[in-house]
Amino acid sequence: MAEDIGNIYKTKIPSYAEAADIQAALKLFHYGTTTVPTEEEDILQDSLAGHLKDLQDQVTLIETVGIGSDFLTIAQIGSLTNPQDGYIAMASDSSGSPITTTYATAIYQNEAPTEDLVDGLVWVDKDSSPRRAYIYNEGSSSWDIIDDIQSVVNNAGDMLYGTSNDTISVLPIGTAGQVLTVNSGATAPEWATASSGGMTLISTTTLTGASVTLSSIPQTYNNLWIIVRDFLPASDGNDLRFRFNNVSTANTYLNNPIYNNITGATTFNNTYGYFTEASDNTTTESLVTATIPDYTNSVTWKMAFVQSITNNETTPTSFRGYFGTTIHNQTTAISSLVIFPQSGNFTSGTVLLYGVK
Amino acid sequence: MAKSTRPTIRIHNIETDEIIDREMNDAEFAQYQTDQAAQAIAKAEAEAKEQEIRENEIKKEIIKSKFAELGITEDDLRILGL
Numbered sequence: 001m002a003e004d005i006g007n008i009y010k011t012k013i014p015s016y017a018e019a020a021d022i023q024a025a026l027k028l029f030h031y032g033t034t035t036v037p038t039e040e041e042d043i044l045q046d047s048l049a050g051h052l053k054d055l056q057d058q059v060t061l062i063e064t065v066g067i068g069s070d071f072l073t074i075a076q077i078g079s080l081t082n083p084q085d086g087y088i089a090m091a092s093d094s095s096g097s098p099i100t101t102t103y104a105t106a107i108y109q110n111e112a113p114t115e116d117l118v119d120g121l122v123w124v125d126k127d128s129s130p131r132r133a134y135i136y137n138e139g140s141s142s143w144d145i146i147d148d149i150q151s152v153v154n155n156a157g158d159m160l161y162g163t164s165n166d167t168i169s170v171l172p173i174g175t176a177g178q179v180l181t182v183n184s185g186a187t188a189p190e191w192a193t194a195s196s197g198g199m200t201l202i203s204t205t206t207l208t209g210a211s212v213t214l215s216s217i218p219q220t221y222n223n224l225w226i227i228v229r230d231f232l233p234a235s236d237g238n239d240l241r242f243r244f245n246n247v248s249t250a251n252t253y254l255n256n257p258i259y260n261n262i263t264g265a266t267t268f269n270n271t272y273g274y275f276t277e278a279s280d281n282t283t284t285e286s287l288v289t290a291t292i293p294d295y296t297n298s299v300t301w302k303m304a305f306v307q308s309i310t311n312n313e314t315t316p317t318s319f320r321g322y323f324g325t326t327i328h329n330q331t332t333a334i335s336s337l338v339i340f341p342q343s344g345n346f347t348s349g350t351v352l353l354y355g356v357k
Numbered sequence: 358m359a360k361s362t363r364p365t366i367r368i369h370n371i372e373t374d375e376i377i378d379r380e381m382n383d384a385e386f387a388q389y390q391t392d393q394a395a396q397a398i399a400k401a402e403a404e405a406k407e408q409e410i411r412e413n414e415i416k417k418e419i420i421k422s423k424f425a426e427l428g429i430t431e432d433d434l435r436i437l438g439l
Contacts, residue, residue: 212368212369343396
């Protein structure tokens with residue numbers, strides 16, 4: 001009966017009771033059994049052969065993981081055959097600069113750098129005006145402009161303005177003749193049509209029917225200026241008349257047909273004002289101009305200065321002229337103007353209303 | 358529906374640029390009629406005045422011819438302050 005020998009790296013030996021068979025004893029000592037194994041996996045652990053197998057397995061494992069180094073020439077390294085993973089060969093005859101790391105920095109020169117290009121490298125174009133800064137992008141191998149304010153504008157005439165703290169916006173160029181002004185909310189600049197000569201054409205209206213009313217006249221001007229072109233009444237010999245705010249109350253108008261002083265206690269005697277004298281009803285080259293000053297105030301009487309010419313109703317190649325003043329004894333601001341012929345309808349004509357600053 | 362005889366008017370809202378052509382309403386038509394009546398009176402008064410002037414001119418010519426038959430000239434009348 002075989003028995004164990006040793007507590008470390010155990011193996012087997014025959015017992016004293018067994019017959020002295022030296023071959024059997026050596027097999028037992030070497031293999032832990034008198035039967036010699038033919039396959040590696042049959043080798044018993046507690047035997048000399050089993051311990052040798054453990055060592056072999058560890059060496060194989062180390063070689064598999066890879067280990068080892070050598071100090072060889074470059075030629076020798078080149079001729080190595082089947083080197084193990086992890087094998088390190090240091091070239092004894094190598095030469096060259098040591099490995100260096102290039103960190104991002106800033107360069108101030110005229111041309112874009114071409115060497116040591118790394119992410120984050122900053123280049124400030126020295127001869128640009130205003131100075132332009134770029135940052136290198138290794139991913140795209142290009143120089144990206146930093147905080148490119150110039151790219152905000154797209155077209156000629158674009159202007160930059162602030163919309164809030166640290167925020168800018170673009171105001172595209174306006175149209176020819178426009179001027180820069182402040183918007184109605186006083187929050188931003190804007191382009192606006194310049195009011196030439198301080199006059200603005202507010203409306204253009206064709207004369208038709210029995211009367212024409214210009215309503216909701218803006219109260220944003222100092223004076224009103226009225227032009228009536230080619231007034232043609234349906235009835236021959238009719239003149240052209242008007243009313244402020246459609247007031248037709250008796251004795252609220254006075255028409256003074258010439259520019260002169262009106263002295264004494266002069267009373268109002270009419271229900272309308274005159275724009276013209278009588279006019280022909282077939283031919284017209286008539287023209288009316290009238291100025292209504294300070295029309296928005298609500299504390300004074302109102303008046304209109306009128307100058308007009310009309311084709312004479314009997315001899316249309318001759319004219320009638322009216323150069324007078326209409327005075328109106330109401331203080332209400334003028335927000336509408338009613339224009340009507342003496343009787344009947346308009347045949348044609350055009351009224352233009354201007355606001356004068 | 359009977360055809361209306363009321364005149365039409367045009368209202369141009371300057372603020373909205375809206376133009377409305379419509380018949381006169383009652384108040385507007387009443388004012389229109391008042392204006393036309395006043396105009397008719399004024400026209401009649403003017404025509405009466407013109408007629409009076411024309412008649413006076415005719416009377417003057419008759420008187421002048423009577424003075425002429427008496428041998429009185431316009432210069433004689435001017436001297437008399439007539």
